[in-house]
Amino acid sequence: MFTIFRPTFFATACLALATPAIAQEVNIYSYRQPELIQPLTNAFTEETGIAVNIVHLEKGMVERLQAEGKRSPADLVFTVDISRLNSIVEAGLTQPVTSDLLNQNVPAQYRDPDGNWYGLTTRARIVYASRDRVADGEVTTYEDLTDPKWQGRICTRSGTSAYNVALTAAFMHHHGEEGARAWLEGVKANLARAPQGNDRAQVKAIWAGECDIAIGNTYYMGKMLNDEEQRAWADSVRIVFPTFENSGTHVNVSGVAMTASAPNHDEALKLMEFLTSPEAQEIYAAENFEYPIAEGTEPDALVKSWGDFTADDVNLMVLARLRGDALRLTEEVDFDAGN
Known part of the structure; x- marks a missing residue:
């Protein structure tokens, strides 16, 4: 299941603080357009039964998360460029994630040493x-x-x-x-x-x-x-x-971070681990003409043709x-x- 949230939904969600989080879903704020992520989120839902909801925020991600605070429905943020990832971390809007699988899949140079963000592609x-x-x-x-x-x-x-x-x-x-x-x-x-x-x-x-x-x-x-x-x-x-x-x-990164509020923490962690798997990274990289970063992965044939x-x-x-x-x-x- 793939859903693009409308702003009215988030307004409702933010007001409904007393309502327990809906089980088996992950909510994403994404700098990237939803259609670039959809093949992976669809595959994740098919494999786990966990729905993925995405809102596209080309600008103002930090400001929106700050305004929502603990009431934010967002579990994960997707963005590109290390400075954008770091700005979210420096604003105190993420939480560190500990996962042996994430550390295994993502080389040290492409993740925050404290676990606040992980690279997906370069x-x-x-x-x-x-x-x-x-x-x-x-x-x-x-x-x-x-x-x-x-x-x-x-x-x-x-x-x-x-x-x-x-x-x-x-x-x-x-x-x-x-x-x-x-x-x-x-x-x-x-x-x-x-x-x-x-x-x-x-x-x-x-x-x-x-x-x-x-x-x-x-x-x-x-x-x-x-x-x-x-x-x-x-x-x-x-x-x-x-x-x-x-x-x-010089390389830069597209990455994922878990928000400080993350009402669906466990489901969000599963999605992070799924996205950093070699199979998922190769799909994501091919969709965006980028390079997967997990050990043993290969870029798309077109990307590979540009040289090593x-x-x-x-x-x-x-x-x-x-x-x-x-x-x-x-x-x-x-x-x-x-x-």
């Missing part, structure tokens, strides 16, 4: 390079993006976007604050235009000849290839997996703690003004 922050104007091997590291040869040739979305702030935090982790500042200034000097649009808009700009390389997430390639209008954009580029000079490729890479092994909570400083640096260099 995506790499990569370079989209023009097939016609960029030769193989011209860019191999994130540090390469400051090379003067790229002057007027780089496109990217806002430096203050969650994905770029996470990348800057990773650069700060490897090179320190002054190294990250110099890198931001170097990339800014090489921009073809002021940062704008989303990741797909940068690939479109390469297709249109406005720039030659762009920073973006891997999964957008799959989304563009499956969109008739955008397929030509995707065909104009190839994916390059840059690395940090002494480490691997070694992920940076830093625990994502380290990057989450650097997010504030990364954002401050981005604003101090006025990155979004362009060159």
